[in-house]
Amino acid sequence: MKLAAERVSVRFGGLVANDDVSLAIAPGEVLGLIGPNGAGKTTLVNMLSGFQRPHSGAVTLAGSDMTGRRPRAFARAGIARSFQAVRLFRGLTVSENVEVGLVACGLGRAEARRRVRTLLADFDLLHRAAQPASALSYGEERRAGLARALALEPRFLLLDEPAAGLAAAEAEDLKRAILSIRDRYGCGILVIEHNMALVMSLCDRIHVLGGGKTIASGRPDEIMADPAVRTAYLGRAAA
Numbered sequence: 001m002k003l004a005a006e007r008v009s010v011r012f013g014g015l016v017a018n019d020d021v022s023l024a025i026a027p028g029e030v031l032g033l034i035g036p037n038g039a040g041k042t043t044l045v046n047m048l049s050g051f052q053r054p055h056s057g058a059v060t061l062a063g064s065d066m067t068g069r070r071p072r073a074f075a076r077a078g079i080a081r082s083f084q085a086v087r088l089f090r091g092l093t094v095s096e097n098v099e100v101g102l103v104a105c106g107l108g109r110a111e112a113r114r115r116v117r118t119l120l121a122d123f124d125l126l127h128r129a130a131q132p133a134s135a136l137s138y139g140e141e142r143r144a145g146l147a148r149a150l151a152l153e154p155r156f157l158l159l160d161e162p163a164a165g166l167a168a169a170e171a172e173d174l175k176r177a178i179l180s181i182r183d184r185y186g187c188g189i190l191v192i193e194h195n196m197a198l199v200m201s202l203c204d205r206i207h208v209l210g211g212g213k214t215i216a217s218g219r220p221d222e223i224m225a226d227p228a229v230r231t232a233y234l235g236r237a238a239a
């Protein structure tokens with residue numbers, strides 16, 4: 001039951017943003033997606049969630065073809081995603097922010113409330129439930145964003161730079177929250193992340209893009225030792 005990109009390519013005019021890229025996420029694994037700025041990471045996540053149609057290749061879920069289907073169809077099939085730097089609705093309470101998608105999907109109010117309380121407890125935010133989202137620290141807001149993405153009980157969760165702008169301690173809390181999502185909900189999780197220490201300690205596997213192409217794919221220790229990765233990504237990051 002994998003979510004997969006199979007030999008996908010996307011061009012924007014003359015620019016090849018993804019070039020024959022294949023990647024699969026299995027349930028219960030955390031897959032890191034890394035690469036320098038402009039490597040094509042967000043474009044790939046857009047394809048895996050229906051926001052970008054590949055010009056060639058296919059996107060499949062459990063072997064069935066999802067290529068060209070709309071974001072709503074991906075969401076219904078159990079694929080949730082976050083966007084870079086999206087904030088909560090600041091005038092709503094923390095609880096309402098998590099509940100918002102559930103009622104829209106037709107879940108009864110009582111069941112929605114119950115699910116929201118469970119999620120807030122999981123993310124150590126129950127004491128904040130009745131407060132406005134504007135009262136949260138940045139790290140708490142990120143955790144509430146994860147709770148909101150999980151409310152619809154997705155099978156796959158795609159996170160675009162979830163730790164961007166977080167202090168080290170907040171990034172650690174976020175890492176624990178992501179691992180607990182995997183353990184408690186069994187989701188397959190893809191994480192785009194520039195924080196290399198976080199990626200290396202969080203992910204079971206890492207996929208590296210450079211200039212739209214796959215440079216490497218493997219366990220964190222294999223990726224760290226890969227000369228092509230060091231040249232294309234780590235070398236540049238360290239410079």
Ligand SMILES: Nc1ncnc2c1ncn2[C@@H]1O[C@H](COP(=O)(O)OP(=O)(O)OP(=O)(O)O)[C@@H](O)[C@H]1O
Pocket residue numbers: 012015017035036037038039040041042043044
């Ligand atoms: N809608 C678009 N129209 C034109 N070019 C685009 C579009 N979206 C992305 N690109 C280009 O495609 C390339 C890949 O972009 P993408 O956002 O996927 O990279 P990225 O690896 O996510 O980068 P970053 O780490 O900076 O977020 C970049 O050169 C970008 O400028």
